[in-house]
Amino acid sequence: MPTVSMTVNGKPVSAEVEPRTLLVQFLREHLRLTGTHVGCDTSQCGACVVHVDGVAMKSCTTFAWQVEGCHVTTIEGLAKDGKLHPMQEAFREHHGLQCGFCTPGMIMAAVEMVYRKGHDLDEKTIREELDGNLCRCTGYHNIVKAIHAGARAMRDSAGA
Amino acid sequence: MYAFDFHRPTTLRQAVSLLAKSEDAKLLAGGHSLIPVMKLRLASPRTLIDLSQIQELTGVELKGRSLVIGAMTRHRDVANSPIVQEAMPGLAAVPASIGDPHVRNRGTIGGSIANNDPNADYPAACLGLGATIITNKRKIPADEFFTGLFETALEPDEIITKVSFPITRKCAYEKFKHPASGFALVGVFVAKRGSEVRVAVTGAGASGVFRVPSFEEALKKRFAPKSLEGLSISPEGLASDIHASAEYRAHLVGVMARRATAKAVAYG
Amino acid sequence: MTGTGIGAAVRRKEDLRFITGRGHYTDDISRPGQAYACFLRSPHAHARIRSIDTSAAANLPGVLAVLTGAELQADKIGNLICGWMIHSKDGSPMKMAPHPALAVGKVCYVGDPVAVVVAETLPQAKDAAEKIVVDYEVLPAVADPAKAKEGPQIHEVAPRNTIYEWALGDKAATDAAFASARHVTRLDIVNNRLAPNALEPRAAIGEYDAGSDSFTLWNTTQNPHVARLVISAFVGLAPEHKLRVIAPDVGGGFGSKIFIYPEEVVALWASKRVGRPVKWTCDRSEAFLADAHGRDHVTHAEMAFDDKGKIVGLRVHTIANLGAYMSTFSSSIPTYLYATLLSGQYAIPHIYCEVDAVYTNTVPVDAYRGAGRPEATFVVERLVEVGARELGIDPPELRRRNFIKSFPHQTPVIMTYDAGDYEASLRKALEIADYKNFPKRKRESARRGKLRGIGFSTYIEACGIAPSQAVGSLGAGVGLWESAEVRVNPTGSVEVLTGSHSHGQGHETTFAQLVSDRLGIPIENVSVIHGDTDKVQFGMGTYGSRSGAVGMSAIAKALDKVEAKAKKVASHLLEAAEGDIEFKDGKFIVSGTDKSATWADVALHAYIAHKFSGQELEPGLKEGAFYDPTNFTFPAGCHICEVEVDPDTGEVTIVGWTAVDDFGVVINPMIVEGQVHGGIAQGVGQALLEHAVYNSDGQLVTGSLMDYAMPRAGNLPSYKVDMTVTRCPSNPLGVKGCGEAGAIAAPAAVINAVTDAVGVEDIPMPATPQAVWSAIRSRAQPRQAA
Known part of the structure; x- marks a missing residue:
């Protein structure tokens, strides 16, 4: 079995895995980072979104060996030094989650949305950019509000 | 998923030689079509050859009167490329319409056209612009490349390296999204370059992407949405499913063609 | 309201673990030594099983057990049951067919579990499942409830595939009301079949402890105690005190995780057989085949009016598809959770409803968010809207004329509404939606080539389920x-x-x-x-x-x-x-x-x-x-949907949504609003996007998210949500319940709006672009011909 090595949430990790091991399986089963979820099998729900070198990816549609040597950030790695990421705070403040299952992928997608589209996101942009993330609970209303606020808070916290 | 082996060549030459000597091998580009079907056990390659480490397959450049895009260039990078946006905003809109942001972060132009999904977007752009698909062995005109459902002119040992688009300011893509998958239920790419007009349709054909000569003739006379008014295509030979009958698809081809033409006029 | 008491928008205590990825859903749990289960499911909608050969599968590496219905029977594992007895008009009890957790002798729907493989790893279990050889004798199948009675008989106990033919109300009095009516509005309605699609797929871990001879089940369930009761008392897997059921964090349910399913029973049973914890996690595509679906009614409904626009009678006939087997609560959904709400918010003197429940070769159908009440609301609110148009009365005005105004109000269909102020929620909603300027907005849309429409839904639901004695008298097997x-x-x-x-x-x-x-x-x-x-x-x-x-x-x-x-x-x-x-x-x-x-x-x-x-x-x-509650509660309200239709493509865009609900006393308005948002989204999904489709052979056409259209952020608007309050007199807190309101109200509001925009009487759900385009064409053609 090949060995894969990468940095996950700032820590170097290395393991022997079967080639067919998906990144999400590697995270959940080998590293026991179960915050990244699997909600579908056709790459559409986005519950599995993680960042690979700062880019949002569906970890259910990526083999672990494809991110060899990369920096992977999962929902567990978003808070720094015991302080929640502004986007995490925004989801809580604006009730952007109910059952919580889509939430990790949603938050990771939202953070990357800000990387790509900036801090001033209008509703239309947020809704379009959420095309890859399904939520069955919230009707998206509060997720949109949370991302709008979280995007601005990311600027404020970056400037602080 | 069934078990497989993989290779990550760093040069095209390595990739070609691996492809030649591996039995039942598949090339892995963005993986967003291949990996899901492998997960569902609908595809079972014994070997995957990952093209992502081959630098020479990535990038966008202007070459004379052509825009050349490396096969492994991701949708996100084509959509956001200032070169593409400047030279052919109508083409930049194609990868921008594919899937969702995470898919666009991974998907590639080469993967899209090699797969030739009948509902994929890039094939319409290639056919609509009269692109040339460049492989390790030859140059294939788009008109000869897309041969059927998930079928192309590619030979088993052939790898797409680049796609060359003749620069055409007056071009646009209009897509009616499949409500579930986000693929094109109907997508129409319209382009006018000199006296040549092309209208290419994806999503609608029962056997993949196709051109619409009657629309092209009408637009040659005058390149304006009005020229297409009253024109329609026959539902015969079009795809039909729970989301869209052949008749509805035929209708949408007309609507999307008019809208694409209006956009192309605005760009041009 | 500030602070943390009743009425305060307190931020949720549970959120910290969810936003940091530290929730514990069933699939996040790993038990020491756990093995993995994979189910082999029927590819046929209806077939006799001639034989099953598991030998090749059993010999593959890593395989611990390959089990079929034969082993299940040998171990005397009982069938799954439906816990609510319904009697037909003629007094005969419903025809409940045996439902073994693994097929015995025949399969009745695509996805019916035939065998399970337990292996060291999931890929090994999947590999082995492919090697099981099943010899099927394929039988003709029926999937369409309207054709079920004439279709091939699925179960011996149920001739003409009829589970019951039930009725509620006074037929003679209702017929008499129709006979003397000034106007009758008639509609044929299909309430489209839906796949619930909670984002967390179902999962189960069964674990047997030989030392204490007891079982533990971790399960994605909405009611762990009911699961334990059924698995003990009916399936007979373990005595109740020897079975612990744990429902950890559960990622959405919407009804689909109420029921006791074959997979958790098998995971538990297999764990004793192999002496290892057995984990099963559903794939999404598998969920489409195996999770109970919702709705699936075919209805003819008629509403009679007098010359002042007062409703004098309502007559409804519904065929309800319950699928291939009767799921846990399936019998109650199209009866006591449906017909009892047909009075809506209106004083209707006479109502008569017949419901024929049928078997088909499809996955079982049971409660899905709203469960019977969305179907009832859709019938009533479509009839009222179409009636208003036919009578030339402004739809809100027709509703107003018929509202129940004094409480308690006894309807002709069992329910006694305890409190409400329907006029108040309608008035507030009309104001927020700026109804009076709708014509101006419609003209503005027309200038852009768009068709604008507005639709209302003044819904009622019965929640706070339910007084035990009352439901017991109606056939419930449990107290509520x-x-x-x-x-x-x-x-x-x-x-x-x-x-x-x-x-x-x-x-x-x-x-x-x-x-x-x-x-x-x-x-x-x-x-x-x-x-x-x-x-x-x-x-x-x-x-x-x-x-x-x-x-x-x-x-x-x-x-x-x-x-x-x-x-x-x-x-x-x-x-x-x-x-x-x-x-x-x-x-x-x-x-x-x-x-x-x-x-x-x-x-x-x-x-x-x-x-x-x-x-x-x-x-x-x-x-x-x-x-034990003294009555149901009766949340009610008014939802107004405003749409724009692109006449070229038939595409519908929701441009405005107003919801004014009366949930009684509100504990946490932030959470209540969130529930309303989510409900509306599911209702809009039903109205515009979602449809679980079986073809005539009983094959599921919408078997993955590639074909089944789920509402995405871009399909939905932001909602204007407000409330009115009448205190519920039937419980000490004065609360009514809010979880289902949106899903109940929304479909009728959407279809009323889309038909208003297009100018047709009806468009079937889901009103996809193609359906709307067809409606526009059907409207346009006679004009062209003229």
């Missing part, structure tokens, strides 16, 4: 009360154990708000514990918007007892008569004095028991309660 236990610790912090189960509703917050409000202690000092049969003695779970009205009422009742006991302790502590002790703002005060004790003091003294003798007062401070 709820239990609670309030444990006060010596330091004054509190644990609430509840039989309700949260899978997104935020109970850990709202239930804690109630405790904080009543005891005057910080919300941080309250924990809510649920979802574990070893911790909570019994409970009926969460569905039917019952957790507030029933679950919290049980907590309130337990809190009454805690307060009474605490006062006794305080009287000893403060050396005052018990009758002189007041409890206010978290303090015990001796009336008319400045003597007082804090909550924490009293809690401590309850446990150290130094101030009273054990003969006069038991030490400790812990009380339990069972609360």
